[in-house]
Amino acid sequence: MTPLLDSRKLLAFTTLARVGSFTVAAQELHLTQSAISHAIKALEQDLACRLFDRLGRRVTLTQAGKNLLDHAHKIIAEMQRARDSLASWSK
């Protein structure tokens, strides 16, 4: 129904995909490991699919996760461009 996605969850997602660890992703985003765990779980529920395989301590993208990653990067990059654009604008 709604086309929208939560951008904070997408950022948690791309960070986790890059660093491969909930703990390290949390540090990088200045959040707790718990917050990242919650965010990823909520995103997986929202999209109704697993995004990561938890193979013991190894956290790797599923095929669906790989698929989402590209979109997530584009979305975040576009938000950055929007902010940059409006910042150079006013004043």
Next chain:
Amino acid sequence: MTPLLDSRKLLAFTTLARVGSFTVAAQELHLTQSAISHAIKALEQDLACRLFDRLGRRVTLTQAGKNLLDHAHKIIAEMQRARDSLASWSK
């Protein structure tokens, strides 16, 4: 600091930009006029610039608003593509 934008506010923004009325935008999104007003105000504060000129009843985009509109469309469209992509994916 954060590159992120709130996607629900962006949707309120693009809808208002298209229909030119808080009341009509609210109807279209199945929200109240108050909710749209709050959302736009919060977005304007977040970005620290006016997005609409309220000329009496006529609501029109400012130059900054016109600038944001293009980005907002791209962001929402990309979210839609992400969802579509993942939907056709799993089963």
Next chain:
DNA sequence: TAAAAATACTCCATAGGTATTTTAT
């Protein structure tokens, strides 16, 4: 004066925290 937007409140959902438990090395 009759519409439409802004605002004052209220409520509730959820993002995020701490503390703990579970799991795998």
Next chain:
DNA sequence: ATAAAATACCTATGGAGTATTTTTA
């Protein structure tokens, strides 16, 4: 036995509602 993820629980922020006030055509 230890380090990392999941989970239980709690709190606070803010998204969204109703009711009201302000505004302007």
